[in-house]
Amino acid sequence: MKDRTAGKTPQTSAVEFVPLGKTKTVKPGATILAAANQVSVPIGQSCNGDGVCGWCRVRVLRGHDHLLPPTALERKLMADCSFGPDERAACLARVHGDIAVTTTYW
Numbered sequence: 001m002k003d004r005t006a007g008k009t010p011q012t013s014a015v016e017f018v019p020l021g022k023t024k025t026v027k028p029g030a031t032i033l034a035a036a037n038q039v040s041v042p043i044g045q046s047c048n049g050d051g052v053c054g055w056c057r058v059r060v061l062r063g064h065d066h067l068l069p070p071t072a073l074e075r076k077l078m079a080d081c082s083f084g085p086d087e088r089a090a091c092l093a094r095v096h097g098d099i100a101v102t103t104t105y106w
Helices: 034-038 072-080
Strands: 013-017 022-026 055-060 088-091 099-102
Touching: 013 034, 022 034, 072 088
Parallel strands: 013 099
Antiparallel strands: 013 022, 055 088, 055 099
16 A cells, blocks of 8 residues: 655644653644744744844754755854754744754753
8 A cells, every 4th residue: 555645744743842851743834943932942042033143043853854944044044153064043943844952051
């Protein structure tokens, strides 16, 4: 029998915040920051999600391929703030599958 779900976007995605033990299920396309705000997980920020401060940097522990590719704005922010290869901006990174993230201040 052919797998009819292969290659399709999931109906929901789980964003796990490690080591806080919190997980939020979101619709595909939601940002990591939106998921964090919904479960009261603190994410540093000063630009209100405009993608200019870089304080919302998170490290992706699992599911890096379940994030949409960075936009031009996020790529610029990542370069300007010297993000590592496993880091993304929580205010701009959009989820399309299960992921796990952490920060240096949790």
